[in-house]
Amino acid sequence: MATTRKLSGRARKAVLLVHVLSAAAWLGIDLALGILVVVALSTEDAGTAGVAIQAVDLFAIWPMFGASVVCMISGVVLGLGSKYGLVRYWWVATKLVLNVGMSLLIAFALRPGVAEAARIGQRMLAGDPAAVIPSGILHPVVVAPSLLLFAYFLSVFKPWGRIRRSAEPVERQRGDLVGAV
DSSP states (O other): OOOOOOOOHHHHHHHHHHHHHHHHHHHHHHHHHHHHHHHHHHOSOHHHHHHHHHHHHHHTHHHHHHHHHHHHHHHHHHHHTSTTTTTSBHHHHHHHHHHHHHHHHIIIIIHHHHHHHHHHHHHHHTTOTTOOOOGGGHHHHHHHHHHHHHHHHHHHHOOSOBOOOOOOOOOOOOOOHHHHO
């Protein structure tokens, strides 16, 4: 069995601080994104809606993706350098899967949708009456903070315990059939 190298106390605290701050930045950007989307969808003023949705495109995607990657890397370092490991405990493995999945969604699903909404915002500012922000842009701003808060919950309460390794294969012992007759 390979031994893992544990982080020293100071190194662990430094990486943990980076992890917590990147997760907080990620949640903060997500909440700001949510506020801008709600403003864009709820206002009657096309100018306000256009500016709000364009602001999402300007600040949200790359800073949010950056925070998610820093959170993922620091989490992996913590996992590899601590007693929790990456896939030793269900709560750590779940957080890793959430982080990877959400980071991929930011890059490949949210980014194109926000870019399209920003183009609609430009059309709104130009006075195009047919330009309407799609209501589907509200889904990510509800789901993402919920998943991040779930990850915070997992970090604090550490539910579910260890992931069990499969049992060692049992050698089947052949009974002596000759003596049994």
